[in-house]
Amino acid sequence: MIGCLCLHxxxxxxxxxxxxxxxxxxxxxxxxxxxxxxxHGEKLKLRGITHKLWIDEAESAFLELRKKSDTVYILGFSMGGMIGGYLASKYGCDKLILLSASAYYMNPSQMVKDIKEMVVKGMQGNLKDDELYQRYRKKFLETPLRATFEFRKLVKTLKPSFQTIHAPTLIVQGESDGLVPRKSAEYLYKTIPAQKKKICYLKESKHMICHDVEKDQLIEEVFQFLMEQS
Known part of the structure; x- marks a missing residue:
């Protein structure tokens, strides 16, 4: 049985x-x-929650999946990519996929472009119909500052793990991502010592890469990588 752990x-x-x-x-x-x-989830309740609890939840899910699977793949998006890399380093896995993984975060130049775009949409009265904008707005309003510090602690703590990942790895990064810059993907590619690794850039995609305009290309890249014989 093949098991696949997918981390948000x-x-x-x-x-x-x-x-x-x-x-x-x-x-x-x-x-x-x-x-x-x-x-986490559709209703955020992050007050008083530490980054260790996020890691523990993912680790528990991985260990449970490993009990039931002969082959284990890990796919992690954004912070989930950092946690996925940590699990791949600590326990090993058969394949690792990192989507917009946040080894570095905040891309000022792209954020300026995104803000200008939102201003234009706002003037046209279209923001209320923009699902991704509404989700980001909700996150911003419901995220305590302390939780952001916990996220930063997590990245700092887990970053060294990538130096000992040997599983075949696919890194996918949106070039229009305002939260995670291109240098994050470049850093991961250079740091991970796996013999088999691939980096893929999606030119038009922003941070929510699985839902953006190139999602079909993303899915094709991911599925093809997972189906390849090791």
């Missing part, structure tokens, strides 16, 4: 990776595990 990002939920997980469910008989970290 900071302040997110399984929705963030749902297009990929839905495709895998529809085209394989694999066992999927898509945990939700404490305080």
């Amino acid at each position: 990002g900071f302040t997110g939920s399984p929705y963030e990776v749902q297009p990929v997980t839905d495709y895998i469910r529809d085209h394989t008989d694999w066992l999927l595990s898509v945990p939700t970290y404490p305080g």
